[in-house]
Amino acid sequence: MPRIALIPGDGIGPEVVREAVRVLERVMRGDGLSFDLVELPYGAERYLREGVTITDEEFRALDEDYDAVLLGALGDPRVPGNEHAKDILLGMRVKLDLYVNFRPCALLSPELSPLRSIDAPFRLDIFRENTEGEYTGMGGSFKMGTPDEVAIEENIGTRKGVERIIRAAFEWASSRGRTRVTLVDKANVLRHVGGLWRRVFAEVGGDFPEVRRDAMYVDAMAMDLVRRPQEYEVIVASNLFGDIVSDLAAEVTGGLGMAPSANLHPGRHALFEPVHGSAPDIAGTGRANPIGAIRCVGLLLDHFGHHDSAARIEDAVVASLEAGSTTPDVGGDLSTEQVGEWIANHVDGAPAPVS
Ligand SMILES: NC(=O)c1ccc[n+]([C@@H]2O[C@H](COP(=O)([O-])OP(=O)(O)OC[C@H]3O[C@@H](n4cnc5c(N)ncnc54)[C@H](O)[C@@H]3O)[C@@H](O)[C@H]2O)c1
Numbered sequence: 001m002p003r004i005a006l007i008p009g010d011g012i013g014p015e016v017v018r019e020a021v022r023v024l025e026r027v028m029r030g031d032g033l034s035f036d037l038v039e040l041p042y043g044a045e046r047y048l049r050e051g052v053t054i055t056d057e058e059f060r061a062l063d064e065d066y067d068a069v070l071l072g073a074l075g076d077p078r079v080p081g082n083e084h085a086k087d088i089l090l091g092m093r094v095k096l097d098l099y100v101n102f103r104p105c106a107l108l109s110p111e112l113s114p115l116r117s118i119d120a121p122f123r124l125d126i127f128r129e130n131t132e133g134e135y136t137g138m139g140g141s142f143k144m145g146t147p148d149e150v151a152i153e154e155n156i157g158t159r160k161g162v163e164r165i166i167r168a169a170f171e172w173a174s175s176r177g178r179t180r181v182t183l184v185d186k187a188n189v190l191r192h193v194g195g196l197w198r199r200v201f202a203e204v205g206g207d208f209p210e211v212r213r214d215a216m217y218v219d220a221m222a223m224d225l226v227r228r229p230q231e232y233e234v235i236v237a238s239n240l241f242g243d244i245v246s247d248l249a250a251e252v253t254g255g256l257g258m259a260p261s262a263n264l265h266p267g268r269h270a271l272f273e274p275v276h277g278s279a280p281d282i283a284g285t286g287r288a289n290p291i292g293a294i295r296c297v298g299l300l301l302d303h304f305g306h307h308d309s310a311a312r313i314e315d316a317v318v319a320s321l322e323a324g325s326t327t328p329d330v331g332g333d334l335s336t337e338q339v340g341e342w343i344a345n346h347v348d349g350a351p352a353p354v355s
Helices: 013-031 044-050 056-065 083-095 159-175 191-205 218-227 239-252 291-303 307-322 336-347
Strands: 003-009 036-039 068-073 100-107 122-129 139-142 150-153 180-185 212-217 234-237 260-265 269-274
Touching: 003 013, 013 068, 013 291, 013 307, 013 336, 044 083, 056 083, 068 291, 100 159, 100 239, 122 159, 122 239, 159 180, 159 191, 159 234, 180 191, 180 218, 180 239, 191 212, 212 218, 218 239, 234 239, 260 291, 269 291, 291 307, 291 336, 307 336
Parallel strands: 003 036, 003 068, 068 269, 122 234, 180 212, 180 234
Antiparallel strands: 100 122, 100 260, 139 150, 260 269
């Protein structure tokens, strides 16, 4: 039985994870699936109480004793430097080598998009490289604080790192019937790392003749994601460009409360988390939208091969949007818990509760 670590974390994290688990348990019961769910206390409360973020032994256990992680969010105003969040989140990315940041951006209902030109649902899957690029901390400062200060931030691209994320994007496209993968880069200016990405993209793409491939500069893609996002199917990008275009795509497809994500090392480990943070401004008010976290359960089920169960969650989410049974951020007036109950009831065919 797959073992899932639940890390609700801080702020609205526990509120949205509770609803995600409600939906997961309903699906498990309805579809006869078994997952061993184990809640772990990593977050600000523990850090403030014990001065511990997450130990090496706990990282080892996450790696060896669990098949996946479902995370809420980390970040608490009582820890101004957010040391615990950095330790836990970045620690998991690096120590579990979660090199794929998968951001499916689906516009489930045209009303959710700020773009008035979009009149039909669409899906755009983004594969962001999660371990290299400008995010390694390589570089340094010289003569800091003087008029002669020099600061260098290295852009790291390795053959292995670039190849594995590009392959993951093509494998996803090929296995899901998607017909096009687009590389987003700035290879006209960042010629060394950009050149590596272009060469590997052509080489790996050659193994998938059924999938069309093209490349776009990131500035042109920023314009197109506002102008005609529905034209794209799968995007693969470096850490920095993927970070930026995936937030833009999340916003044009319904905003923070709706967006799920996965951090993956295919074949080894998986971490699922809503894109939003711990939203301390609304924590405890019942206004947190649980749909991003609930859709993470869909990704988790998909990851373990339960595609029909995952599709039923997505259908239930769409039904809740159509019925207006949502939290205020997407136009409804239900609470976090009521939305969770509504979707859970819809997933197992029970009548939806009256709000
Ligand atoms: N992966 C993570 O755990 C993660 C990601 C981003 C930010 N953070 C942390 O979260 C804390 C708050 O950061 P922030 O304010 O920049 O980003 P945030 O995503 O927490 O909130 C941004 C805005 O969106 C709203 N919002 C977010 N999620 C929502 C939801 N599910 N339903 C309705 N409204 C929602 C919030 O109320 C807020 O107004 C910080 O400590 C930050 O470091 C954590």
